Amino acid sequence: MSEGPALLLEDVRKSFGENEVLKGIDLTVEPHEVVCLIGASGSGKSTLLRCVNLVEPIDAGRVVVEGEEITAAGVDANRIRRRIGIVYQAYNLFPHMTVLRNITLAPREALRQDRAQAEENARRLLDRFGLLDRENEYPDRLSGGQQQRVAIVRALAMRPHLMLLDEVTSALDPELVAEVLSVIKELAREGMTMLIATHEMGFARDLADRVCFLEAGRILEQGPPNKIFTSPENPRTRQFLGRIIEAGRL
Amino acid sequence: MAEGGPGAPGPSADAGRGSRALGNRGVLVSSASTVLFFAVIALIVALSPGSEVVAERFFNPKNLWQSLVGSTGNPSVLGAFLLNVKIFLVAEVLILVLALVIAVVRGIPGPVFFPFRLLAIVYTDLFRGVPLILVLYMIGFGVPGLGLPVVSYLPDVIYGVISLVLVYSAYVAEVYRAGIESVHESQNAAARSLGLTRWQSLRFVVLPQAIRRVIPPLLNDFIGLQKDTALVSVLGSVEAARAAQIYSASEFNYASYVVAALLFVLITIPLARFTDRLIARDKRRREAGALA
Numbered sequence: 001m002s003e004g005p006a007l008l009l010e011d012v013r014k015s016f017g018e019n020e021v022l023k024g025i026d027l028t029v030e031p032h033e034v035v036c037l038i039g040a041s042g043s044g045k046s047t048l049l050r051c052v053n054l055v056e057p058i059d060a061g062r063v064v065v066e067g068e069e070i071t072a073a074g075v076d077a078n079r080i081r082r083r084i085g086i087v088y089q090a091y092n093l094f095p096h097m098t099v100l101r102n103i104t105l106a107p108r109e110a111l112r113q114d115r116a117q118a119e120e121n122a123r124r125l126l127d128r129f130g131l132l133d134r135e136n137e138y139p140d141r142l143s144g145g146q147q148q149r150v151a152i153v154r155a156l157a158m159r160p161h162l163m164l165l166d167e168v169t170s171a172l173d174p175e176l177v178a179e180v181l182s183v184i185k186e187l188a189r190e191g192m193t194m195l196i197a198t199h200e201m202g203f204a205r206d207l208a209d210r211v212c213f214l215e216a217g218r219i220l221e222q223g224p225p226n227k228i229f230t231s232p233e234n235p236r237t238r239q240f241l242g243r244i245i246e247a248g249r250l
Numbered sequence: 251m252a253e254g255g256p257g258a259p260g261p262s263a264d265a266g267r268g269s270r271a272l273g274n275r276g277v278l279v280s281s282a283s284t285v286l287f288f289a290v291i292a293l294i295v296a297l298s299p300g301s302e303v304v305a306e307r308f309f310n311p312k313n314l315w316q317s318l319v320g321s322t323g324n325p326s327v328l329g330a331f332l333l334n335v336k337i338f339l340v341a342e343v344l345i346l347v348l349a350l351v352i353a354v355v356r357g358i359p360g361p362v363f364f365p366f367r368l369l370a371i372v373y374t375d376l377f378r379g380v381p382l383i384l385v386l387y388m389i390g391f392g393v394p395g396l397g398l399p400v401v402s403y404l405p406d407v408i409y410g411v412i413s414l415v416l417v418y419s420a421y422v423a424e425v426y427r428a429g430i431e432s433v434h435e436s437q438n439a440a441a442r443s444l445g446l447t448r449w450q451s452l453r454f455v456v457l458p459q460a461i462r463r464v465i466p467p468l469l470n471d472f473i474g475l476q477k478d479t480a481l482v483s484v485l486g487s488v489e490a491a492r493a494a495q496i497y498s499a500s501e502f503n504y505a506s507y508v509v510a511a512l513l514f515v516l517i518t519i520p521l522a523r524f525t526d527r528l529i530a531r532d533k534r535r536r537e538a539g540a541l542a
Contacts, residue, residue, distance in 0.1 A: 055442050082445030092440035096458050105454055106444035158444060 004067050006031045006162050006193040007052065012061035014051055021047045023217035024061070029162070032191040036204040036225075039214035040240060045197035046089075048214070049164045052195070053077075053084045066161060082110055085155030086164040089171050091147045093139040093154070099126070100135040103154045111158065118157075125153045129183055145176030152183055163187065165196040169203075201244055205229050213237045307504050317497045317506035327506055330493035331513045334479040337407065337489070341414045341479070342472055348415060349422035354452065356423070357430055370423070377420035383481055386413045390485035410482030418475050425467050429460035466532065469525040473518055480514070490514070 007029040014022040021044050029035050037045045050056035052063060054070055054077050063070045070080045094102050103125070104118040113121070126132045129149050139147055148168055155163060165184065169177045181203055188194065188207050198204055204211055205225045212222040213234070221234040232238050295301055320326030355363075356370040377385070390409040394402045433456045441451035483492035490513055494506035 050439075053443055055439050078442075078445050078447055081443065084443075086443040088436065088440065090436060092436045094437065094440070094455055094459075096462065106441075106446055109450050109454065110445040110447075154444070 005029060005064075006033070006066060007195065008062075008064040009048075009052070010062040010064075012048070012051055012063065013059045014047055014056065015059055021217050022051065022058075025217075025219060027212065027219065029193060029195055031161075031193055033209045034188050034192075034194045034196065034207055035210045035212060036208035037195070037197040037212050037214055038199075038201065038204055038240075043214040044217040045214055046166050049086065049166045049195065049197055052164055053081045053086060055081075055086075078110070082106075082158055083161045084164060085158060085160035085162070087148070087151050087155050087166065087168050089167040091139070091144075091151045091171075093147055093151055095139050098136050098138060099131070099142070099150050102139070102150060103157045106154070107157050122153070122157055125156055126150075129153055143176060144172045145179045148172065148176075148180045149183055152180075152187075156187075161193060163192055163194045165194060165198070167197050167199060169198070169200060201229070201241075213240065215240070307502075308508050310503065310505055313501065313503045313505035314509055316501075317494065317503075318509045321497075324497045324500055325488055325493040327490050327493045327497065327509045328513065330488050331490035331510070333407070333487065333489040334476075334514075335517070337411055337414070337479045337482055338472075338476050341411050341418065341475060344411070344415045345418045345422050345475070346468075348419040350426055350457075352419060352423035353426035353430060354457075356427060374420045374423055377417050378424070380417070382413065382417045382478055383484060385417050386410060386481060386484055389413045389416070405487075406485040407482060407487040410479075410485050410487055414475065414478060414482070418471065418478075421471055422468060425464050425471065426460065428467075429464035430456060432463055433459045463532075466525050466529045469521060469528070473521055473525070476518055476521070477514055480510075 005028045007027070009025050009027040012022055012025040013020070025044075025048060027035075027048075037048065039045055047056065051058045054063065058071065061071070065080050065083060068080055069075065070077055094105070097105065100119060100122055103122040104113075104115070107113045107118040107121065108115060123132060123135065126135055129152070131146060131149055131153065134142060134146060134150070139150070142150065148171075152168070168184070169180050172180060177200070181200065184194070184196070184203075185207060196204070196208070208225045210222060211225045211228040212219045213228065213232070213236075214220070215236050221228065221232060221237045228237065229241065232241060295304070298304075317324070317327050320329060352370050352373060355366050356374075358366065386409075389412055390406060393409060394404075396402050437455050437459065438451050441455040442448070446454070480489060480491035483489050483495075486492075488496070490510040494510040497506035498504050
């Protein structure tokens, strides 16, 4: 693409009070690339994702989405945000709205789609992910796996160019993880550009074009999954993966 | 539930009988204690030295009826009570709107909006602190005293409504604010991530959830408002309390006060029961949500 990388982060820094969570992150995601962020809890993976669309304001650095700098003064961040879909660990569906309304709210209000068009689009997506019979349910009537799939559909309804997934299976019962992962695999097959924070190492190894290992707010090592998972260079990465293998998660 | 074998219906049916039996006994005990309680009160009133005078001055059926429907020279308490209802309805709508504006303004972030936030804070502090009756005097006598065109020549009852709105909006704004803050920040983050503006997020995601949660405390404030409409009488409006006063002054009988009190209670009870039902429903929902 002429616009360059789908996402470019330059020296992104973020502190919560005294606690510096991101200590200068440089990262490029090319169009159609799937990049997985791995690392222990508290390493900054989730914060990094939240900083990409500036819902969490950053302290320093640049965020460039498809050639447009979202951090530049006077840029309408809302407009650029619409191109970035984000799915959270806790789903964050709107509990007072039906599934269909959850999905059509942003297309109708932010993209000014008319109701019929937004609902048709939503039903098509729901159908694709096996949720069509749930369109009139409220979120608390759904299983965790269904809620998370609705959250993914809600993000996709905005036709994002980039999807950010923040440990989307961490809150799910083990038997519900597969249904969500298969949705993400399908997105990857279709060429969706994705930046994924995950604890599912097997999933990262199968799906990622590139894996980044984060520790204490820095990317310590990155490369193709084969390389990272079989012969990591950084001793910290080796240590982390060693613990994962010990825990039987890889 | 999972092991719905032959033994399963037995214990649950037993439990049902047990709780029904307990329920019957509960009704008996509570009826007995209620009767006893009021019997004691009645006895104290009946045996007190002035009981005959009190019965005549407060509970004489003729005076009760006369003050309710009105008599020559005396306004009907029931008719005057309609003014309380009107004041209440108009004030309630205005309060709901003004308080929401104040609560929202108080939550707007950013240094540019600091003066507005400050104004909202000063407003709530001021009007929650000053007694309603003083606000009534200041608005009801102060504004006409200014001699401004139109605003200084309104009917007394309008100044009463304005005072009620000013004071109650400060309370209700705080109720709204508590509701807004009870909606988890992740809801706002999800809305903003979808590209909705701050205002859209507030309007479609945060406020609907916040308002649903604060309906019971809002209704509670409105029960208070219903009673406080009586204070508007200090500006000269003939509402129920004032009509009762006029009657008692001309007939030397206080039955009119009893009538006015009963009218207030009659209209408050349905609202109170409705509030209870909403609270119970919310509780059931929360428990159902926790199970899901």
